[in-house]
Amino acid sequence: MCLISNARKVPGGCTGFGIDGGIAVRHPFVHLHCHSPFSFLDGASSVETLVAQAAALEMPALAITDHDTVAALPQLHHWATVYGIKPLSGAEVTMEDGSHLTILAETRMGYRTLCELLTKARAGPDGRRQPKLPWAELWRAGPGLVVLSGCRRGRLVQHLRRREWAWAREWAERLRDAFPGAFYLELQGDAYPGWLSINAKLAELGQTLGIPLVATSDVHYARPEQAAVHDILSCIRLRCDVHTPHPERPLNAARWLHGVEEAEQRWGAWPQALENTARIAERCEVVLDLGRPQFPAFELPPGVTDAAAYLRELTFAGARERYGRLTPALTARLEHELAVIEALGYADYFLMVWDIVQFARRRGIRCAGRGSAADSAVAYCLYLTDVDAAGRGLLFERFMSLERAEMPDIDIDFDHRRRDEVMAYVYRRYGERHVARIATYQTFRGRSAVREVGAALGLPDALLDGLAKRIPWSAHADGLEELLDRVPELRVYASYRDRLRLLWKIAADIAGFPRHLGMHVGGVVVSRRPLFEITCLQPSAKGDWMTPFDKEDVERVGCVKLDLLSLRTLGAMEDAVRLAERAGRRLDLDRIPAEDPETYRMLGRGESVGVFQLESPAQRVLQSRLKPDKLEDLVASVALIRPGPVQGNMVEPFLARRRGEQPVTYLHPKLAPILEKTYGVVLFQEQVIEIATAIANFTPGEADRLRRVMSRVRSLREMDEIGREFLRKAEEAGVAPDVAQAVFACIRAYAGYGFCEAHAAAFASTAYKTAYLVRHHPAEFFAAILNQYPMGYYPVHVLCAEARRRGVEVRRLDVTCSEWDCTVENGAIRLGFRLLKGMREPVARAIERERARVPFSSLHDLLQRVPEVDALTAERLVRSGAADALHPHARRALLWSLPVWLADRQRGGITAADGPRLTAGLPALAEAADAPSPWTDADLPLNVKLADEYALLGVGLSGHLLSLWRPALAQAGCRTLREALRAADGERVRVAGIAVRPHRPPTRSGRTVVFVTLEDETALLDAVVFEQVYRASGAVLFTPSGRWVVMDGVIDRRAGDYPQLRVERVWSWTQFCRFHGVRVS
């Protein structure tokens, strides 16, 4: 493409520059120095906006040069293709002296060099936060780069600004000689003080040294009005507010993506600088190929030459293991899947994943496949998933099809503690130059935008803090203003509306911009070509090297992406097995009864706290109504409690038909085999594909497109288009028009809540196993959950309450017998040191080691023998009650004694002989718990002890906080939750409790419904707060005052055995206590 020829003649040039025979010649101009939001708080327009602006200005190309990264390049290439311009790849590199240099990739080799340079810049100390490229590395760089002298922070411009002419000249010569014919002096049009003279000096230098000039605007946003957003982002980056002058804040609004006319105004005196922008754009290649697969070839065993044949061999060997004998139908299905896999060239990919899973299985690392891969019988036979796709009749085309030809996604969960072993294996197997972790970007969302933009605008901290805490967690940064009207707890801020207007506007502008770069939990990229040909690398906080591309961008550049996820539930299951074996009971989770009636009965009572995927209040209600008795019910349950089915009103019809209260009917006989297992209700994505195929003869690819259009609900026009296609083809297939329309209306109603059956089945299988553990091994499983904490839905105190409800004693943390992990002692859970706030494993292990040598005789003895226990840890051990076994009822006395003992220990003056003297008067190990102590008030009051235990362990071991208030609460008419659970349907009750996980899921009507679980010293009770009550009094649940609440309401037993409280009024604790004169006992 010849860009120079794009110079256009326009009549009536207004600037007087480049006059040619009465007609102004527009010089070609391309932006070669441009920052996107991937410059992190230094780019105020999205990549698409920048590309769209360049295209709108009829520019033939655009370069993105973010700070020290190529993160934006996949998006640049994508949008450049969409808008029809040429993408130029580059980066603004920070050198070791802090100066900037703009580097563009001229060739693919140059791009590789650039990626290597950017990676080397990150390899130094603190390279993760402050990359710095040694100049020596730049001098060694090979050909293929175009180097521009840089912005105001470029070394050359700094010399010129300091009037160091000789140094400037020497430096320019050095760069010219290092990059012959590829070094340009960058004239910036930033309209900063001194820019005209700096540009003049650069031009003079260029003329003297024979270095060409190039014009750049150091673009940071697409249009001038976005300068304010850039200023705010700069303030956030510099941690100042708009009232604080800072040299790095933008001085003006000149750094926008302007057109040729503005360029001529800025650099009209140097037309060569303008023309060179197009020359450079022309000489630079497009260096990234989007969508071209970079799969690595799987290393086949000796003697095997064909990956597809090897995959076939492994698949059928696995099939014989899984099924025993192969039916013709199964063989045909496997043949079909293998043919598709081979035709699309994914045999190596399957073998790769198989190899990784084999490694995990050999090492005894628990793993399970999830996602649409479970639609594949081949994946099942290779042990990649545990879902029998053929047996369940799952649709392979949902996973992959010839027409779609998209890269399949195989996600595997591993026990989270051993996932790194699997990662290490992948690195070893494919080589460090071909494997890297994948990045993930946290973007500005509602709360973070309010806090950060508000602080940058100089709004008061208290206002921002209160506002951010009340903004719903899921709120988007571009929908904040409307929340003021919609969310009752934000009502108090309505009077600030005008003051906050600017905040809303800027928050909306930066919605979705990357704020923090992190490492994806399980994403790994594997490439056939060395990764530097595709991406630079940078270290994560954990020290792993990762590409700055996220999952979508990795796919865009054609790399294989593996999701090696870590699932704490698998760790908990493994822990439960280990704890059972430690107690002498053998437990093999692969051999538990397939349909255990007691497990299903437990679920049917809604007693599913701790069960994977089935423990939320909504799921517990569903279980009690559904009364599951087979795995299919759990598969449906996993899919039903999702925003889509709830909004699509699928839950009630499904339940009514499942319970036989409604007849199961089908719009067309062809739908019966497809919808039979979901009682005629469309519940899974696979069913949509099958319906389209059966009714309208859609090809698998067309059907999958229908599924995608519907499940994403992105375009009504697209939906209408595909609807017309459906109706036309259905009629051609002989289906009556009214029936075809009814079928389409039915699947259209499904839009927006698609859920993959294979994924649901994979999760249901794990859910069943955890339910079995809860039912038959509660002590082991709840101890295991506590060891994996944070995991699941509930906090520690709820898990302990549930364990107690199941008759499992929960014993306090104890320095004389606790271990790092929670353990099981004669059927009781002994809390482990890991739950103690701030406790480190080496300290706990030191206590365990020393105790095993000789038991501790006192806390003083422990402090003397375990120097790893510092003052804060010692205090926390005392406050949490971990020293109670050594000194019963003496927490206050111990807290007073600790400073003396620790000071003595620090002086080295403490010996074993001092022990009796120092601990004199303290209740000792041998004394009875209620023995008289010479200390008066040696112990802390119960309320202080409980508050300490909740704060440090997350659970009260000395009792329950509510029990302190119980007499007064009873006088004020409050029943215990256990009493409320026994109340009749429709009975009015008043209850008090700790509010656990209040949340507002989306509803069909769009109205707000709050679900919250209450906990007191007797039980748990789920409560529902409907819109009217939420607006009148329920908003307090989402404020700091809503931790403890009193609720008036009606017991609702429509969910069968499982009562819920339909709330009529919510009292904050202080409000209730003041109103009713309630005081602590």
Place this chain on the structure above:
Amino acid sequence: MTRVVRRPVTVRTDAHGAPVCIVDGKAVHTVRTVIDHWRELGAWWEGETEFQLWRVETDAGVFDLECAEGAWRVYRVWD
């Protein structure tokens, strides 16, 4: 040494918008050289618009001129 004065003046400009003459009350100063020219964002959060600054040498000395939305002021006078 400089003095910040922020006094409104009338300025005549050339075709490119550059000042050529400053009328300050009864005094008229002809611009000999434009020394520098830059732009500043201003307090945009308070509704201010971007303004331009010109450092010019006149027969009466060096002035910094500020132009916001067509209104000119002598911002600073250099001794």
